[in-house]
């Protein structure tokens with residue numbers, strides 16, 4: 001039984017192929033890429049090139065050289081935001097953003113570099129695209145939108161925002177932390193200029209991996225500079241991609257595993273995985289919101305959400321609820337504010353937060369049934385005086 005329901009934090013379990021790829025790299029290669037002409041160094045370069053090509057294919061990005069490996073999604077978002085904004089610029093973002101967008105923006109605002117406009121969300125965590133468009137100004141240099149909320153699972157209407165960004169020449173940054181690998185994403189068709197994703201959640205790679213995919217023609221300032229193994233005679237950072245944004249030795253064990261995770265997704269198809277997740281979501285939605293004393297936050301229509309469910313039981317603190325789900329039933333969930341305080345304000349669950357159960361690619365009906373039965377048992381305990 002798989003009672004790990006914290007896939008929104010990082011996915012578990014990962015496919016066997018991911019562990020095998022990490023091990024194979026360590027045992028059979030072990031070298032750093034782009035820093036030697038010997039066989040293993042070239043092999044390491046090939047591992048990275050294959051991973052880039054697979055990621056470009058998964059998201060239909062036209063140029064694999066514009067797939068930048070990062071430490072995680074936070075690092076990708078920092079590179080996108082700080083690489084793009086210029087003094088005097090204005091950024092539009094939403095109330096559903098994670099701290100990995102809120103905090104870099106806050107820092108830039110406090111430094112007097114930029115101004116921002118926060119677009120509100122409704123009680124289900126949904127943004128009205130008209131409000132995003134109304135917030136755009138002549139000096140707007142970035143629109144940042146979280147594709148799926150890590151609190152309520154709400155999907156945002158990116159398709160309705162992107163054309164207006166394109167018309168005005170404003171880059172659109174999509175935080176795909178909760179959608180990459182779970183929802184089909186075609187950056188070209190959707191008109192996404194920058195896509196930030198963790199490698200370690202829905203893409204099934206190891207922790208310590210992430211990607212930023214950038215539309216050809218869009219230039220970014222660097223977040224850090226250093227050795228790239230290229231143009232080593234110059235003390236200036238190379239201006240070509242991907243080297244420009246990948247200073248220092250790569251996380252090759254991580255990238256090897258991520259590449260295997262993406263291959264696993266490509267072979268199954270994200271659309272098919274999404275249909276499967278929709279079935280499990282329907283199971284959750286048919287019961288969880290109807291349990292006595294349970295409040296579920298976020299859409300009840302599967303088309304408008306991903307498998308991230310935030311809920312509370314009346315009379316029980318979310319921290320206590322999370323602890324009891326594990327102690328009494330072995331169910332692993334995440335309690336609190338999930339690094340998204342503004343989202344909790346929008347949903348009316350600030351400051352205590354919620355308990356969050358998030359689905360993974362390996363869950364079965366029986367796992368979801370066990371989660372629902374554990375919550376039901378705790379509602380009974382609560383009604384008897386918790």
Ligand SMILES: Cc1ncc(COP(=O)(O)O)c(C=O)c1O
Nearest residue numbers: 072073074098100150175177198
């Ligand atoms: C919506 C969202 N954005 C960004 C992040 C940051 O991802 P990472 O942990 O890979 O830095 C998360 C992580 O939970 C997230 O849910």
